[in-house]
Amino acid sequence: MQFRSLTESIDTSTPGGTLVFNIFGSLAQFESDLIRERTRAGLEAARARGRKGGRPAKLDEKQVREVRRLYWSRMMTVDQIAAMMHVGRSTVYRCLNLGRQIR
Template sequence: MLIGYARVSTQDQNPALQTDALKAAGCGRIFIEKASGAQRDRPQLQAALDYLREGDVLVVWKLDRLARSLKQLIETVEELEKRGIGFRSLTENIDTTTPGGRLVFHIFGALAEFERSIIRERTRAGLEAARARGRKGGRPPALTDKDLQKAKALLADAGITVEEVARTLGVAPSTLYRYLPGGRGALPDS
């Protein structure tokens, strides 16, 4: 069975062009969504995915109606493939139920993987160049050595709580415990 999914980005837009194309393609059921493609929570898409059974084909008018990014598109289609469900995009003329359609889609996947590899390489090279210039990545420490000495001095007084010391230093108690894993027990006996 062909199952259609149509999506428009705003409430003002009309999905008629998409639904007409999906009906002409032979879709027996069409799920219509009015939501941005960047939005992860799309109830009608989820309903369509839940409705699909092995041997069915999910049909969209255009690839960008299903997913906003190539990564998201590939993940969705791979999940459909695992369930024995085909995918068809009318505008791009991609149909994963045919050998040619699967080839085109796998080329898309290979290009996406290539792009991810290049981004990883650039990131790694950028971090190495920054380290070579003496820069360290990551978040700065929440407490300096001076703050830690102050915390230990304050905690030596049994009348001051960890929460009070943390508030004084402007950190959460959990942060203080992370720096002093044993809490008061980590302090040397006076």
């Protein structure tokens, strides 16, 4: 299969065109690898400074304890707790996961 670009004068039916096409591909892969490496290094440096990635928690530790207390006391449903705390049901269910560590 051959590739022919009308704007860049690349034609893989010739040895020179194949060479240019492969060089462009190699440069694109090199650039992608550099970006990945720099991103990884930046994330590691941020972790070393104590930064945590991801979205901030919607509820603090006190609120999570209150969610658990209300749920386990059977005083309110998950929907009611979510509405009271101004969060979604999935956030309430995440709080009820007893193995979860609070950030």
